Amino acid sequence: MKARVTVTLKSGILDPQGKAIEGALKSLGVDGVASVRQGKVFDIELSGADKAKAAAALKDAADKLLANTVIENYRVELL
Amino acid sequence: MKSAVVVFPGINRERDMARALKLASGHEAAMVWHAETSLPKGTDLVVVPGGFSYGDYLRCGAIAARAPVMDAVRDFAAQGGLVLGVCNGFQILCEAGLLPGVLMRNARLKFICRDVHLRVERSDTPFTRGYNAGQVIRVPVAHGEGNYEADEETIKRLESEGRVLYRYCSPEGAVNESANINGAAHSIAGVVSERGNVLGMMPHPENHVEDIMGCTDGRGLFAGLVAHLEKAA
Numbered sequence: 001m002k003a004r005v006t007v008t009l010k011s012g013i014l015d016p017q018g019k020a021i022e023g024a025l026k027s028l029g030v031d032g033v034a035s036v037r038q039g040k041v042f043d044i045e046l047s048g049a050d051k052a053k054a055a056a057a058l059k060d061a062a063d064k065l066l067a068n069t070v071i072e073n074y075r076v077e078l079l
Numbered sequence: 080m081k082s083a084v085v086v087f088p089g090i091n092r093e094r095d096m097a098r099a100l101k102l103a104s105g106h107e108a109a110m111v112w113h114a115e116t117s118l119p120k121g122t123d124l125v126v127v128p129g130g131f132s133y134g135d136y137l138r139c140g141a142i143a144a145r146a147p148v149m150d151a152v153r154d155f156a157a158q159g160g161l162v163l164g165v166c167n168g169f170q171i172l173c174e175a176g177l178l179p180g181v182l183m184r185n186a187r188l189k190f191i192c193r194d195v196h197l198r199v200e201r202s203d204t205p206f207t208r209g210y211n212a213g214q215v216i217r218v219p220v221a222h223g224e225g226n227y228e229a230d231e232e233t234i235k236r237l238e239s240e241g242r243v244l245y246r247y248c249s250p251e252g253a254v255n256e257s258a259n260i261n262g263a264a265h266s267i268a269g270v271v272s273e274r275g276n277v278l279g280m281m282p283h284p285e286n287h288v289e290d291i292m293g294c295t296d297g298r299g300l301f302a303g304l305v306a307h308l309e310k311a312a
Contacts, residue, residue: 016183068181
């Protein structure tokens with residue numbers, strides 16, 4: 001089973017990297033970019049087939065390590 | 080003072096730290112590998128040194144914070160033991176939940192490697208008793224992620240409880256935006272835990288302890304710790 005965990009910065013947290021990317025896009029002439037926030041994507045393969053178990057394990061992984069919940073939110077998707 | 084320096088793969092300031100500890104206390108520091116599950120008996124001070132543990136993968140300090148030895152460090156801190164985290168060590172202590180907040184990418188995105196000035200905010204703590212309140216010291220920094228941030232509530236608490244011990248400042252001691260090298264909230268360079276026994280700081284006091292380094296302003300921190308522990312003994 002495949003899964004994806006997406007980690008993004010909480011709103012209100014300053015994101016200097018996103019700002020730099022935003023500036024680069026503007027200087028490249030990419031039109032209509034209002035703002036950029038950057039984050040991380042984890043593609044994870046799970047060995048079992050139990051969806052509920054997988055969801056619980058992924059939540060555990062995100063809470064314990066993948067995200068720093070002081071500044072980041074995460075979303076878990078089973079693909 | 081019996082100190083233990085925790086060593087993770089990718090840490091590179093552990094020997095500077097051990098040298099400064101030996102100089103201040105006269106005792107060799109124990110080097111404790113990250114896979115250990117306990118600290119040497121009789122440890123007075125645990126130091127988490129600087130460097131790039133696990134190559135800064137995922138987030139600075141994130142993986143080191145979950146290493147086996149950190150459970151022992153957490154227990155030690157819970158019993159009131161003194162813990163000092165410098166640079167990557169500060170990031171690790173935040174990730175481990177021993178200190179609030181997080182160290183974000185420097186506001187101007189650049190890695191900063193130079194001397195900075197710090198204002199010592201109070202002198203009545205184990206980590207600052209070697210200085211006077213308001214004293215300005217010069218110590219080096221070397222980091223790309225030293226921009227201390229926490230939610231508004233937390234910052235308010237840190238300030239009202241007097242838990243900011245070191246702040247970035249001008250050579251004259253003025254705390255302002257231009258002296259705030261990395262954009263840290265309230266120019267915070269070092270904070271202590273609620274109980275006051277865990278300090279995290281971005282600058283490297285261990286690199287300004289001998290004349291050959293061109294400055295000895297970092298000595299006060301270590302001398303203060305030694306004096307505190309001698310008084311306690």
